[in-house]
Amino acid sequence: MGISKVERLMNLVIALLSTRTFITADRIRETVFGYSEGASDEAFSRMFERDKNELRDLGIPLETGRVSPTDPTEGYRISREAYALPAVGLTADEAAAVAVATQLWESPELITATQGALLKLRAAGVDIEPGDADIAITSTAALPGLRGSEEVLGILLSAIDSGHAVQFPHRPSRTDPYVTRTVEPWGVVTDRGRWYLVGHDRDRDAVRTFRLSRIGAEVTPIGEPGAVSRPAGLNLREIVDRVVGDWPAAGQANVWVADGRATALRRRATIVGPRDLGGRPGEEIALDIDMFDRVAREIASYGADAVVLAPEPLREDVIARLEAQAGEWAERA
Numbered sequence: 146m147g148i149s150k151v152e153r154l155m156n157l158v159i160a161l162l163s164t165r166t167f168i169t170a171d172r173i174r175e176t177v178f179g180y181s182e183g184a185s186d187e188a189f190s191r192m193f194e195r196d197k198n199e200l201r202d203l204g205i206p207l208e209t210g211r212v213s214p215t216d217p218t219e220g221y222r223i224s225r226e227a228y229a230l231p232a233v234g235l236t237a238d239e240a241a242a243v244a245v246a247t248q249l250w251e252s253p254e255l256i257t258a259t260q261g262a263l264l265k266l267r268a269a270g271v272d273i274e275p276g277d278a279d280i281a282i283t284s285t286a287a288l289p290g291l292r293g294s295e296e297v298l299g300i301l302l303s304a305i306d307s308g309h310a311v312q313f314p315h316r317p318s319r320t321d322p323y324v325t326r327t328v329e330p331w332g333v334v335t336d337r338g339r340w341y342l343v344g345h346d347r348d349r350d351a352v353r354t355f356r357l358s359r360i361g362a363e364v365t366p367i368g369e370p371g372a373v374s375r376p377a378g379l380n381l382r383e384i385v386d387r388v389v390g391d392w393p394a395a396g397q398a399n400v401w402v403a404d405g406r407a408t409a410l411r412r413r414a415t416i417v418g419p420r421d422l423g424g425r426p427g428e429e430i431a432l433d434i435d436m437f438d439r440v441a442r443e444i445a446s447y448g449a450d451a452v453v454l455a456p457e458p459l460r461e462d463v464i465a466r467l468e469a470q471a472g473e474w475a476e477r478a
Contacts, residue, residue, distance in 0.1 A: 149299055150306035153179030157196055158205065158223065167210045167220025297357055298333065300364040301342055305330045308371040314361035317466050318442055323361055324469045328353065331375040334385045343381045349465055354388045387458060388437050396434040399454040403427040406450035410443065422452060429454065441466065
């Protein structure tokens with residue numbers, strides 16, 4: 146069984162940091178766990194090129210150079226001087242974020258991969274300096290926001306790496322029923338301790354964001370490998386920020402509400418004026434947006450008694466929630 150992309154990248158970083166000399170691609174293929182699993186020369190070349198680009202996109206200073214003064218073969222390493230960070234002061238929130246990232250690499254599966262990669266490199270004769278392998282990881286605490294979703298994360302990362310579409314049960318909130326979604330996964334992003342999948346929802350024919358804790362365990366890769374790829378220039382974090390992030394204080398939603406309905410929503414809003422919609426009397430209100438996801442969920446809970454007029458992303462999100470609910474009712478009928 147192949148390892149996930151995140152494990153392979155971690156192994157590669159360890160290898161390239163653990164030597165002062167340049168390592169050839171062939172040596173990396175032989176010694177770095179994740180590359181030597183029977184892949185053809187062409188498949189390895191494509192995988193290695195993607196991984197090098199991924200490291201550079203992450204800001205990791207990957208260097209190329211001659212293996213030795215007498216050997217012109219091109220090799221690779223990571224500059225320790227450029228990679229190391231100066232001493233920094235962290236706020237309480239920043240320290241908490243670092244702790245979450247640390248716990249991710251402390252899962253039992255990754256502990257084994259980390260230590261095994263270093264041992265294999267030494268056994269293969271790669272020059273690892275004393276002290277490089279002194280990795281003592283003892284905590285295996287569960288990740289906030291990922292508890293119970295570890296298997297889901299692993300399957301999604303594997304599908305993203307292989308270019309598969311996926312199907313999974315999803316519910317907009319804990320109280321909503323599950324609905325099967327078919328998604329072309331582009332990436333996984335963390336935001337304030339929560340994990341989100343970003344991709345193209347084939348059923349809705351639109352970009353969608355799914356919280357991992359709301360995805361059921363039955364995640365199934367479908368279709369042919371390589372059929373899905375992340376669009377060039379797409380910023381996944383911007384998509385997540387738009388959906389779940391804090392909007393500016395001036396951010397507002399214009400919503401139509403039917404007469405005598407959505408009382409709680411009215412209390413938090415400013416009345417713009419009377420307005421009929423589809424022949425029903427009501428009012429247009431202006432509602433301050435704090436958390437996009439929370440506002441969308443609340444408006445959707447009123448069904449046809451509350452309709453988003455603007456902004457368009459909020460309108461689309463509410464419509465998607467209502468369509469998901471309608472699909473569930475249709476399945477039960």
